[in-house]
Amino acid sequence: MTTQTIGRGTAVTVVDFDGFVAARSPGLLRTAYLLTHDHALAEDLLQTALTKAWFAWSRLDGNPEAYVRRILVNTYASWWRRKWNGEHATEELPESGSADFTGASDTGHDLWGALGRLPRRQRAVVVLRYFEDLTEVETARILGCSVGTVKSQASKAMAHLRIDPALITHTGEESR
Amino acid sequence: MNTQTDLRHTLAEHAADLDSLATVERLGQVHGRIRAVRRRRRAGVAGVAAAVVAIAGGALLFPHADRVDPAADRQDLAGHTAPATMESLGYTYRFVRAVEGGDAVRLRLGSSDTPQLVSWAAETGPVTLRSPFDLDGDGAGPDRSDEPAVDFSDFHLFYPGQQGVVSASGTGPLALAVYELVSPAPGVTEQGVTYRERSNGRDLVDAQFAAPGRGSLEFTVMSPAGGIDVSRYCSGAPSGYQVNVEVLGQLQSWGACDDANGWDGGGGSVGTDVDTADAGATLTARVWLTRGAGRTLGNWADAVDLPGVTLGLGVYTRPEAARTVAGYDLPTEVEYDGHVWAYADSSASGAGAFSFSSEVAAGPDPLLTYVVVADTARTARLFLDGHQVGPWLGGGSATTGPWLRNRTAMMEVRVDRPSPTTRVVLATYRRIS
Numbered sequence: 001m002t003t004q005t006i007g008r009g010t011a012v013t014v015v016d017f018d019g020f021v022a023a024r025s026p027g028l029l030r031t032a033y034l035l036t037h038d039h040a041l042a043e044d045l046l047q048t049a050l051t052k053a054w055f056a057w058s059r060l061d062g063n064p065e066a067y068v069r070r071i072l073v074n075t076y077a078s079w080w081r082r083k084w085n086g087e088h089a090t091e092e093l094p095e096s097g098s099a100d101f102t103g104a105s106d107t108g109h110d111l112w113g114a115l116g117r118l119p120r121r122q123r124a125v126v127v128l129r130y131f132e133d134l135t136e137v138e139t140a141r142i143l144g145c146s147v148g149t150v151k152s153q154a155s156k157a158m159a160h161l162r163i164d165p166a167l168i169t170h171t172g173e174e175s176r
Numbered sequence: 177m178n179t180q181t182d183l184r185h186t187l188a189e190h191a192a193d194l195d196s197l198a199t200v201e202r203l204g205q206v207h208g209r210i211r212a213v214r215r216r217r218r219a220g221v222a223g224v225a226a227a228v229v230a231i232a233g234g235a236l237l238f239p240h241a242d243r244v245d246p247a248a249d250r251q252d253l254a255g256h257t258a259p260a261t262m263e264s265l266g267y268t269y270r271f272v273r274a275v276e277g278g279d280a281v282r283l284r285l286g287s288s289d290t291p292q293l294v295s296w297a298a299e300t301g302p303v304t305l306r307s308p309f310d311l312d313g314d315g316a317g318p319d320r321s322d323e324p325a326v327d328f329s330d331f332h333l334f335y336p337g338q339q340g341v342v343s344a345s346g347t348g349p350l351a352l353a354v355y356e357l358v359s360p361a362p363g364v365t366e367q368g369v370t371y372r373e374r375s376n377g378r379d380l381v382d383a384q385f386a387a388p389g390r391g392s393l394e395f396t397v398m399s400p401a402g403g404i405d406v407s408r409y410c411s412g413a414p415s416g417y418q419v420n421v422e423v424l425g426q427l428q429s430w431g432a433c434d435d436a437n438g439w440d441g442g443g444g445s446v447g448t449d450v451d452t453a454d455a456g457a458t459l460t461a462r463v464w465l466t467r468g469a470g471r472t473l474g475n476w477a478d479a480v481d482l483p484g485v486t487l488g489l490g491v492y493t494r495p496e497a498a499r500t501v502a503g504y505d506l507p508t509e510v511e512y513d514g515h516v517w518a519y520a521d522s523s524a525s526g527a528g529a530f531s532f533s534s535e536v537a538a539g540p541d542p543l544l545t546y547v548v549v550a551d552t553a554r555t556a557r558l559f560l561d562g563h564q565v566g567p568w569l570g571g572g573s574a575t576t577g578p579w580l581r582n583r584t585a586m587m588e589v590r591v592d593r594p595s596p597t598t599r600v601v602l603a604t605y606r607r608i609s
Contacts (some may be wrong), residue, residue: 018203021199021202021203021206022199022200023203023205025199025203026199030192031191033190034187034190034191034311038316038567040310040315040316040317041567043202046202047202047205047206048209048434050206050212051206051209051213052414052415054206054210055213071415074415074416076414079425111182111183112186112190115183115187117184124531126183126187127187130180130183130184130187131184131187131188131191133419153417161183171433
């Protein structure tokens, strides 16, 4: 990262792309992983976002990380369907799921599994709010939606998690 | 879940547990992607003249097609002759380099804008390959694969942008060879993308491309008997755009314009089955780019042109059906890893099953697994010996899964909230090329 002085002492921070990738990509990868729940998809998502950002790099001023994060989250949310081994067509996005009813699930990862069954926009809101610790306003800015939408998506996400079968004991009570 | 604290703790715990790629390697891969996008954009800027050149012979993607000399380029390695060229799905690949060594050899696969084949040989087999990418078809890498063929007769396909170290181990001498794409498969090639004459058990009816940067394409075809299958190709648009396909005035599919690593229009693109009128009827097919991703825009949305966009549409016959199970036609052929696989066997669940299992016994010849969730409103997961492989399976979709060799495994599909009519089909395909 370098700082250049422009005009009459107005300093702007010019971030070198390679330096940014070296410094910030591990953190962004964590966000990508929390969104995708898959190491390979997370790396793919991150590299897709970084590639897109590269073409706008010269137009970015001081805070490229927010820009890259916005690309990353919105690319994830808009991935219509990742093709897996020559998948055939369907227009149904498999966003929702249910618990493992066979009893094979690892109870230590119930909440993680339940997060993976959230619809994409809700999962994105959860990650931005509770992992990135962004405010509702910041989350709305990244997702390109209203604060009200963020609130409703967060509320729906929490409701989904509360009723996820993996998080409910056989007596109907919530478990950890 | 009790509190938001649990949520924060779970997210932080899993984020900390991430096995990350080395930054320098990631940086190399990102720059490889950037070069690929820039190359496509330059091709777009070249405009109609470049497109004409590409139509004439796929020259943009296949610059070395006239320099293949099979006799001159053969290499004797590890007791076998690496052929000068290899064929995969009709495409021709040329030998470019190899490494030879003792009981273990390593080969750094460089970044490429086009696909590459890696083949191997050993004086005394077998060979174990290791790759940073998926080898067994479970959708995840890094991976290893035990290979019985050790005479450069087999290969794995690596996609554009994939780079890293591929290694082989066994009883030496061993060799690994890399082949690069030099000429397209028979079919329609333009702007570096090919719609093959035959793809996934389908025959090409017609394929066309919009002029580089143009966001709309429309043409008519004569319907073959049995309907058509449409494969769109779209690359070069950022998020916020979506590509739509319409046949006979009806919107058939829509999605992101993200075929970024594409060179094969019919194979990698999402197809759409279209039931049409009688054979010989004239059908109008349209593909166009619109602003606004993630929505069903319908045919009222205006097409937008965008520099750097490549837009194509291939119209194929419907795949030949080997068998119809649960109302779904299992194709005679599918493609994976640059190979063609032919239908071998299948079984179907009863209606409304939460879970359906089938044992797969694979001998020395590999068997590719294939799953159909015959209910458009349901999703499912595939498990192999109790371990989930791949992502969620979409309702109404058919998906190839892992391939198996010298192994017996239990395939299981678990359906998410099945309806009383939901059925699942498990099939296997044997490799034929």
